[in-house]
Amino acid sequence: MLESILDHLKEPKNRFVWLRESPGTGKTAISMSVASTVESQGTLAASFFWDKN
Template sequence: SKCLENTRVRIQESILDHLEKREYRFIWLRGSPGTGKTAISMSVASTLAKQHRLAASFFWDK
């Protein structure tokens, strides 16, 4: 599941800006359970896929 529209916009923009730089090709998103890491990463992956910039994505599940 992705982020709801107009939520977590600043963190998504921050991640996408970070990935614009060629020397930064990976993001390690961490935090407590239930804080929205999966939603943020799914939203960012979706944005990158639409831009034809996503090479791969993977997620852990219990």
């Protein structure tokens, strides 16, 4: 999954990734892995998390 998302983001036209699934399925872990990887590459990125509480 991580490799697929990172490959997707390499294309300039692909600026966003939307992760949507039930609670507890690993969305946050995937997001944190993507953020960590792009940070180590020196890539500018941002992430947003919504909490419905």
